[in-house]
Amino acid sequence: MRKATQRAAAVSAAVLGVALIGTGCESTKEKTNDALSSASSIASSASSVISSAVSTAEESADASTTEITGKDGKEYTVSGPILAKLDSLDAAAKQDLGEPTGAEQKNPDGGVFQQFDGGVIVHTTRSYVVWGKIRDKWNDLGGSQGKLGYPTSDETTNADGSKQTTFEHGIVSWKAGDAEATVSEH
Numbered sequence: 076m077r078k079a080t081q082r083a084a085a086v087s088a089a090v091l092g093v094a095l096i097g098t099g100c101e102s103t104k105e106k107t108n109d110a111l112s113s114a115s116s117i118a119s120s121a122s123s124v125i126s127s128a129v130s131t132a133e134e135s136a137d138a139s140t141t142e143i144t145g146k147d148g149k150e151y152t153v154s155g156p157i158l159a160k161l162d163s164l165d166a167a168a169k170q171d172l173g174e175p176t177g178a179e180q181k182n183p184d185g186g187v188f189q190q191f192d193g194g195v196i197v198h199t200t201r202s203y204v205v206w207g208k209i210r211d212k213w214n215d216l217g218g219s220q221g222k223l224g225y226p227t228s229d230e231t232t233n234a235d236g237s238k239q240t241t242f243e244h245g246i247v248s249w250k251a252g253d254a255e256a257t258v259s260e261h
Contacts, residue, residue, distance in 0.1 A: 143175055146192060151175035157189050160202035172196075172204060186219055199225050206230065208249040209240045212256035223247070223258070 140154035153161060157179060164172065173192025181187050186199040194206025197219055203226040205213055219225045224243030232238055237250035249256035 145174045145176055147176070151178055151189075153189065154179065155187075156198040156202045157187065157196045160196050160198070160204065164204070168204070172206065182219060184220075186225060188219065197226055203227070203229050203240075205240055207238070208253070208256040209238060209247045212247050212249075212258060213240075213242070216258070222260070 139158050140152060141158060142150045143153050145151055151174075153175060161169065161172070172194050176190045176192060179187055179189045186197065188195050188197040194204050194210055196202055196204055199219075205226050207230075209230060213221070213223055213226075216222050223245045226240055226242050228241040230238050230240045233248075235250070237248050239246055239248040245258055245260040247256045247258050
């Protein structure tokens with residue numbers, strides 16, 4: 076937004092400079108005043124257009140809320156960083172995550188999360204998805220308020236095909252065929 080304001084100021088200054096140079100060849104005050112008035116009007120219009128564009132962008136950022144119908148038929152609001160994370164997922168991941176099963180909830184330490192059919196989106200300073208057997212193990216250990224704390228990565232796939240998610244105080248891994256995920260604390 077600051078760049079847009081700086082560009083508007085630069086355009087205004089350039090237009091004013093051209094008008095003044097053009098009138099420098101003329102000797103009457105009236106023509107100089109007309110040029111300054113015209114340059115000022117152009118600069119004001121440019122500033123108005125930039126200001127409008129910046130306001131529209133700010134409004135769009137504030138309007139980051141949507142309603143999604145859960146499997147239970149209820150409408151759930153998904154908004155802010157949780158919606159941004161949901162929107163960043165590819166179609167397959169969105170399908171795996173499913174629909175919300177409840178409203179966004181806030182933890183006492185300020186973190187927020189929203190449960191979905193196939194996982195949870197958690198946000199503190201960044202947003203991550205935790206799902207499957209990794210989510211089950213993490214939840215068994217108290218979730219974000221438990222001994223592992225908040226996630227610090229999305230799920231990744233290791234060279235051996237196992238999946239893992241890192242947390243503030245450990246790593247939870249799972250490999251296809253395993254009954255449950257395993258925890259490595261740090």
